[in-house]
Amino acid sequence: MASIATGADLGVATRSRKRRLIERNSLPALLLFLPPALILFTLFVVLPMVDAATFSFFDWNGYGPITDFVGFENYADVLTHRNFGTAVRNSLIVVAVSLVVQLPLAMWCAIALSERGVHINVLRTLFFLPFMLAEVAAGLIWNFVYDGNYGLLPAIGDAIGVDMPFVLGDKFWVIPAIMLVITWKYFGFHMMIFIAGLQSIPSEVIEAARLDGVKRWQIVRHIKIPMIRSAIVISVFFAITGALQLFDLIIPLSNGGPSHSSHTIVTFLYQFGILRMKLGFGGAISVILFIACVIVALAYRRILFKVEQN
Amino acid sequence: MKRFALAAMLGLAAILPAQAQTVVKHLHITSIPAEVELMNSIAADFMAANPDIKVELPFLENEAFKAKLTTLLQSADAPDVFHSWGGGVFYEQAAAGVLRPIEDVLSDEAKANVGTAGVSAFTAPDGHMYGVARDVSEVVLWYNKTLFEQAGVDPASMATWDGFLAGVQKFKDAGITPIAIGAKDKWPAHFWWSKLVVRLAGKDGFEAAARGEGDGFAGEDFVKAGEYFLQLSELEPWQEGFLAASYGDASGLFGDGKAAMHLMGDWDYGAMKDNSADKDGIPDDELGILPFPTIEGGKGDPTDTLGGLGGVLFSKNASDAAVKWIEFFNSTENQAKYAKDAYYIPIAKGAADVMTNPFKVQIGQNISGAHWHALFFDQALGPNVGGVVNDVSAELAGNSISAEEAAEMIKEAVDDSL
Secondary structure, eight states: OHHHHHHHHHHHHHHHHHHHHHHTTHHHHHHHHHHHHHHHHIIIIIHHHHHHHHHTTEEOOSSSOOOEEOTTHHHHHHHHOTTHHHHHHHHHHHHHHIIIIIHHHHHHHHHHTOSOOHHHHHHHHHHHHHHHSOHHHHHHHHHHHHOTTTSHHHHHHHHHTOOOOOGGGOTTTHHHHHHHHHHHHHHHHHHHHHHHHHHTSOHHHHHHHHHTTOOHHHHIIIIIHHHTHHHHHHHHHHHHHHHHTOOTTHHHHTTTOSTTTTOOHHHHIIIIIIITTOHHHHHHHHHHHHHHHHHHHHHHHHHHHHHHHO | OHHHHHHHHHHHHHHHHHHHOEEEEEEBOOOOHHHHHHHHHHHHHHHHHOTTEEEEOOBOOHHHHHHHHHHHHTSTTOOSEEEEOOHHHHHHHHHTTOBOOOTTTSOHHHHHHHHHHHHHHTBOTTSOBOEEEEEEEEEEEEEEHHHHHHHTOOGGGGSBHHHHHHHHHHHHHTTOEEEEOOTTSSHHHHHHHHHHHHHHTHHHHHHHHHTTOTTGGGSHHHHHHHHHHHHHHHTOOBOTTGGGOOHHHHHHHHHTTOEEEEEEETTHHHHHHHHSTTSOOSOGGGEEEEOOOBOTTOOSOTTOEEEEEEEEEEBTTOOHHHHHHHHHHTSHHHHHHHHHTTSOEEOSTTGGGGOOOHHHHHHHHHHHTOSOEEEOHHHHTHHHHHHHHHHHHHHHHTTOSOHHHHHHHHHHHHHHHO
């Protein structure tokens, strides 16, 4: 009896789901809206990925047919390349700085600027401005700032009597200099995400807490931040994947130099895979980066899921 | 209605000839405004004489040009004619079949005009001719006479390597930057390594190493080239922040009279002015050319020069009209205009005769009297080995690599690509 009931229930459930689908008209909508996205995704994401993965097993200079199969040699070459370690290290530094410096800074600004008011709007626009600048333009601007002969930085150094180094030509200083630009360029973006989150918190909640005598810091710590959790989750994800894919700021700033000390994984790919016309080698780097990104994305989801359950 | 018909006819008249035109896209890397103007005016003359051909002259900056060319040549947007430095990069393009052989189309007159050196420079190992030579260039040691006087350095004392190092030290003592270098772009640094190799290993040594024979680039002469380079770098002869300086920065620094020497191609005569703050650069009477110091026991011939033999290549889909345009562009008459304004030293027979610029005249004589005119190493060796040569040269300039390691890295890259 029980089994029949279950079967009947199941039948009802499937039928009702089917009915729901038809009622909502989502099938025609799916047929109408899915193909363009699917075609574009296949054309511009899946196919190039398959392409890159294919020629990562060949020795190919970019011209003509792909014939010279070399197995995993390109992968071995990448992993033993004398500059690959530096590129990985730099990409990890970018991830770390994004998470440890950029996001807290963005949060701090967001909390300070989430109220309404004219001066607040002005500040918000100002902080958001760098994000709207094209990456190459931003890189060139900072290239001028850092220029050791005519730049702003040595001028400031002169004014306070400190001899500033040529930061972009110095193996040590080039990394902090690039990190400063990255933070300057992207913290406004995360700030905006946080502000949007903060503004969706009902003001009654905050008011109630205030009436109960909760201190300002406690409101931030126990009400605001927990309530914009989803915004933070998105921000962290953007920060990590963006950091792993960083390319267009580096090229105009340092071009990976001096002595290849400021490459990220992607500028490393561009310099040694594309400019040197070793497309198979470049393909191998891109596959490695892709796998790393997938692992990060999956791990991130998993960690979040666990946190959610707790 | 009448008015409409008239307008329609006018419109048709405007469209019809345009449709019949063959478009020739000539991708160039010329950035000096006056030189671009000259190029435009030659194209205008050509189009006036050949109304059925339309010449377009798209431009790409030097570094962007090198980066984009591979993709560009295999796209539907490929230029018909494009700049080339010849050498290994050209051979790879020819082997890949992205070029058009033109030996049957190009007139005998045009072939004779560039001479045997010009023809062979743009003939690939497969025996086909794919391009037309345009200019020759030489890397020379430019120097600023005023600064030499200020520091009390006699240019003649710089003729040997030891004398050269002593001179550099004198500049340091006088508080003058001895040498400008654009090490961020790396190829300017590779000129120092190349010149040392030309002196130490000579033609036979270099060519054997490029073929991977014996110890290749890890051989004694090449390690020595690195050691000599490091001797210079240890004196810290470059301007402050040279690792962050592009070619343009270094050229401007020299043009502004802030560095005593600059090892650079003859094109820097114009570029140094263009990159300087006042756009005038160093006046002719204060500018000089030093012969690169000789090295005792070196296997190179003292007359050997380093430089380029530049020209244009024709891409796979280039039309006969493109060849016709280049014949016109490369004619003695038109090339003489470039020679007259000292933009480059044309290879076209007789075109260089009108050169009055003393520096270009001297360089022209150097090249024609050379036992070996070595092609820029980073082009001659192809993009991969050339890239490594550029890398280690910048490291050697920064004194951050040993001579042995530098030589070993280049040898590895050669072995890798053989």
